[in-house]
Amino acid sequence: SGTPANFLAFYMLGYLLHEKFTWTRFVTVGVITLIIANFVCALGVLMYFILTGIFPVNLPYMFYLGFVIGLTLWWYVTMLPFLLFLTPVLLKATAKAIPQFMPEHLIKVSLKREFPSKTLSGVLVFSGIGMAIIGLVMFLPGSEVLVVAYKPGVQQxxxxxxxxMFLLTGGGCIATGAAFGILKLFLK
Structure with a gap:
């Protein structure tokens, strides 16, 4: 299920950033793409689990919905740092190393001019708040249902x-987003 989702993600990124590439736009489009492609991938995993009998077809629909949303959020949490911090560095390094294969507008766009942006700060803070809330909700009674597939000795x-992971990643995103927002105030 990863292949269709990856194809969709790369197609969306390329299509939406093709003519008007800015780093702020990259962050916005990247976050939207992560959510949509991870959702598609989670649906594929669910279908595979149903078709192979791992999940019986008679489970309550809320189980399936929770499974898909849970996978989507989990993957979002794990991929967001790479999207926001590693990808721009790799793109700029590639643009310098092999400029003949890179679009002109990507070579000219400046990380320094756009960062830190309000968009990046907002994405980090709001994603971080969401992650932290999920981490806190996982302390509520009944959250053990998330690990029923594991042996009792390792469930906890x-x-x-x-x-x-949710609390630390959420806290890190909130702190980084807030720091970028404060830094932006001083760079005006």
Whole structure:
């Protein structure tokens, strides 16, 4: 299910950034693309699990919905840092190393001129708040349902790891977004 989602993600990124590439636009389009493509991938995983009998077809629809939303959010949390921090560096390095293969507008666009932007700060802060809320909700009774597929001896370890990942990633995004917002005020 990753192949259709990856194809969709790269197509969307290319199509939406083709003529008007800016780093602010890249962040906005990238976040939207992450959510949509991860949702498509999660639907594919769900279909695979149903078709192979891993999930019975008679489960409540809320289970399926929770599974798809959960996978989408989990992948979003794990991919967002790479999208926001690693991809721009790799694109700029590639543009310098092999400029003949890069569009002219991508070579000329400046990271320094656009960063830190309000858009990047907002994406980080709001994503971080969402991640932190999910991490906190995972402390509510009933959250053990997220790890029922694991052996009893490791269920609590995995659940604590999930809580920690959402809380730390959320806190890191909030802190980084706030720092970028404050930095933007001083750079005016």
């Amino acid at each position: 370890i995995i659940l604590n790891g999930m809580r920690t």
